[in-house]
Amino acid sequence: MLSQLRASLVMVILFTLLTGLLYPLAITGLAQLALPAKANGSLIVEPDGKxxxxxxxxxxxxxxxxxxxxPSATTAPDPSDATKTVDAPYNAANSAGSNLxxxxxxxxxxxxxxxxxxxxxxxxxxxxxxxxxxxxxxxxxxxxxxxxxxxxxxxxxxxxxxxxxxxxxxxxxxxxxxxxxxxxxxxxxxxxxxxxxxxx
Structure with missing residues (x-):
């Protein structure tokens, strides 16, 4: 029983490191090398850095x-009533269609x-x-x-x-x-x- 638990725990730790840490770091590194502008969000930056x-x-x-x-159907919480929402066009923190x-x-x-x-x-x-x-x-x-x-x-x-x-x-x-x-x-x-x- 104890040997099975030990094997299971080793596998959880191993795959957590592989899929939760090493794989994302490797993909991020490759993206930064191959397509840095796209990997960083395809930002449009002025010469002064803005x-x-x-x-x-x-x-x-x-x-x-x-x-x-x-038109954009995105919303944001209503500042006067947190249980409601208000229109907030192009609110990237709340990407959604209207579902209408x-x-x-x-x-x-x-x-x-x-x-x-x-x-x-x-x-x-x-x-x-x-x-x-x-x-x-x-x-x-x-x-x-x-x-x-x-x-x-x-x-x-x-x-x-x-x-x-x-x-x-x-x-x-x-x-x-x-x-x-x-x-x-x-x-x-x-x-x-x-x-x-x-x-x-």
């Missing part, structure tokens, strides 16, 4: 001078409100799905080229830029399908807005 964001996590741009991301189905009145109301707001501000006239629906994670950094292109006139007006120049900038930022077949063409909103700020 982190602007990550290519992998969306940000909630609300100024008319910038391209807007898709197509028959949900709340979802229908939210989409209709987003469409009305987009039409009122001149950002929407032909409505791409990603302009009024959130992603599964609530943190998607990408939008469709169609959604980016319909925002061109509003951003150009807010910045006093030429629409054709801005349209060309959007088209430069379109990322193709992976290997030409996987996924859909997309535009990273943070990278697009950084390129926008870089325009002379």
């Amino acid at each position: 982190v602007l964001g990550s290519e992998l996590i969306g940000q909630n741009f609300v100024s008319e001078r910038y391209f807007h991301p898709r 189905g197509p028959t949900s009145k709340k979802l229908v109301d939210r989409v209709e409100a987003a469409i009305e707001a987009g039409v009122a501000t001149g950002r929407l006239w032909d409505v791409p799905a990603d302009s009024v629906t959130s992603s599964a994670s609530g943190l998607d950094p990408h939008i469709s080229p169609a959604y980016a292109l319909i925002q061109v006139s509003a951003v150009a007006k807010a910045r006093g830029l030429n629409e054709s120049q801005l349209r060309a900038l959007v088209e430069e930022q379109i990322e193709p399908r992976l290997f030409g077949v996987i996924g859909e063409p997309r535009v990273n909103v943070l990278l697009l807005n950084l390129a926008l700020d870089g325009l002379k």
